[in-house]
Amino acid sequence: MGSGRMRVFLxxxxxxxxxxxxxxxxxxxxxxxxxxxxxxTGPAVGQNAPDFTLSDTLGNNVTLSSVILTTQGVVLYFxxxxxxxxxxxxxxxxxxxxxxxxxxxxxxxxxxxxxxAEAYAWELATGYTGSGFTVLADTQQSVLNLYQATxxxxxxxxxxxxxxxNENYKDxxxxxxxxxxxx
Amino acid sequence: MNKFIFIVICVALFTGAACFxxxxxxxxxxxxxxGGAALVLPTIYQSMVDVSFDSEKYVGYWSPxxxxxxxxxxxxxxxxxxxxxxxxxxxxxxxxxxxVWNNNQYSNGSTRSSGIGDTTLNLWYEALEDESAWKxxxxxxxxxxxxxxxxxxxxxxxxxxxNKPSSYDITGRGFYRFDGNVLITKTLHPxxxxxxxxxxxxxxxxxxxxxxxxxxxxxxxxxxxxxxSVSLGYxxxxxxxxxTLTGTVSLSTLREENATINGxxxxxxxxxxxxxxxxxxxxxxxxxxxxxxxCNNAIKSDGWGKNFPATNIYTIGVSYGFR
Numbered sequence: 082m083g084s085g086r087m088r089v090f091l092x093x094x095x096x097x098x099x100x101x102x103x104x105x106x107x108x109x110x111x112x113x114x115x116x117x118x119x120x121x122t123g124p125a126v127g128q129n130a131p132d133f134t135l136s137d138t139l140g141n142n143v144t145l146s147s148v149i150l151t152t153q154g155v156v157l158y159f160x161x162x163x164x165x166x167x168x169x170x171x172x173x174x175x176x177x178x179x180x181x182x183x184x185x186x187x188x189x190x191x192x193x194x195x196x197x198a199e200a201y202a203w204e205l206a207t208g209y210t211g212s213g214f215t216v217l218a219d220t221q222q223s224v225l226n227l228y229q230a231t232x233x234x235x236x237x238x239x240x241x242x243x244x245x246x247n248e249n250y251k252d253x254x255x256x257x258x259x260x261x262x263x264x
Numbered sequence: 265m266n267k268f269i270f271i272v273i274c275v276a277l278f279t280g281a282a283c284f285x286x287x288x289x290x291x292x293x294x295x296x297x298x299g300g301a302a303l304v305l306p307t308i309y310q311s312m313v314d315v316s317f318d319s320e321k322y323v324g325y326w327s328p329x330x331x332x333x334x335x336x337x338x339x340x341x342x343x344x345x346x347x348x349x350x351x352x353x354x355x356x357x358x359x360x361x362x363x364v365w366n367n368n369q370y371s372n373g374s375t376r377s378s379g380i381g382d383t384t385l386n387l388w389y390e391a392l393e394d395e396s397a398w399k400x401x402x403x404x405x406x407x408x409x410x411x412x413x414x415x416x417x418x419x420x421x422x423x424x425x426x427n428k429p430s431s432y433d434i435t436g437r438g439f440y441r442f443d444g445n446v447l448i449t450k451t452l453h454p455x456x457x458x459x460x461x462x463x464x465x466x467x468x469x470x471x472x473x474x475x476x477x478x479x480x481x482x483x484x485x486x487x488x489x490x491x492x493s494v495s496l497g498y499x500x501x502x503x504x505x506x507x508t509l510t511g512t513v514s515l516s517t518l519r520e521e522n523a524t525i526n527g528x529x530x531x532x533x534x535x536x537x538x539x540x541x542x543x544x545x546x547x548x549x550x551x552x553x554x555x556x557x558x559c560n561n562a563i564k565s566d567g568w569g570k571n572f573p574a575t576n577i578y579t580i581g582v583s584y585g586f587r
Binding site: 105109112113163164165166199220247248249251 | 528532
């Protein structure tokens, strides 16, 4: 093996090591959650949930601030259409979470649809009609941006309008724990 | 050219082509792919540079129950750069780094993002050498080429745990993975067949951030991964100069077990993907260049995948060997 070629190989390795600014190469388990900021409005835990109005798949407007008055809490799940991860999460939500919390309202935010009709078609095709959650059409991705959400983001808002959780669904265990702790 | 050397060259080049086909089939996906593939250095070369371009079209997905659902919503493009180096007579190492472009298209808009993907480092030991007979005259002529070796996937890509806010930005999975690989190839001119097997396990890691937002820390481990591929090829000799055109078809399967969080299994986090592929590789033994085009398509039917995007991957690649 030529020493020149070995140097090329080592150079590539060094360049890769230079990618060490990426956290995945040396992941941290430190708790870096910022301190809560009660009284402010925003998507973080402890903040007042930003209000919004979206249409459900039947064309009815749903306003968060109005829904909160009638429930123990609200769950928002952000879903892409035709996404296997979301489908798995929603199956779990339907089977394990929704039946255990009858006083909580569950909304699935479809942030990839262009129209209410499209969201309705997706709801029908996936069999989500009447499954315990309401699909809302976020055609402008305004709620997605308000909550700094992405695929699988799950937000819990208590009856006082305060965000109690804003993170990935994973297997729903943490969601159930948060919901169980709601006053 | 000595006939023996000529045969060795053909076999070595074909082995390389077959490996590109079987391993690159799983180079990435629309939901967080972008892993590089392992290169195989033909016998006559001391080192090799390989560059390829993948176009991966998302053509739907398999549900957690294994039902195929059609949904054309995105592309991923990858530029893969690879370098293989012979360390000793029977030992070789390689590195493969992809650069990933994501292009997600939905009814209400589209997004584009790009970044380096996950890097693969590979070590091969050539345990057995195939004499590549034209006719079976003895048991030795049935000896296949057997290569074994470990590889490591390094999470150099953008993962859900990096400081990126959107799932659209993902180019890697965020976990180290160690694989054990076996590649068996047998050539009886002009036919050749290969089997590749791999089993990998991810390292557990702490997670304190998801899509740019810090969360309560937890320990996560992706499920063990196994893959297998079989291929059959035909070598067509062009003229008398030793150039070859090799056509290969393959069938591949990939499975990953459920992930765990704090030791607890996450239902429906594992997946399965089955696919078929074809490659045509042109090798010029005099100029040391190999050019290939290939496709690897998901088997778009119920039961041929689970909880995973179904994609069609089209690849064009070129490699150059240094003697």
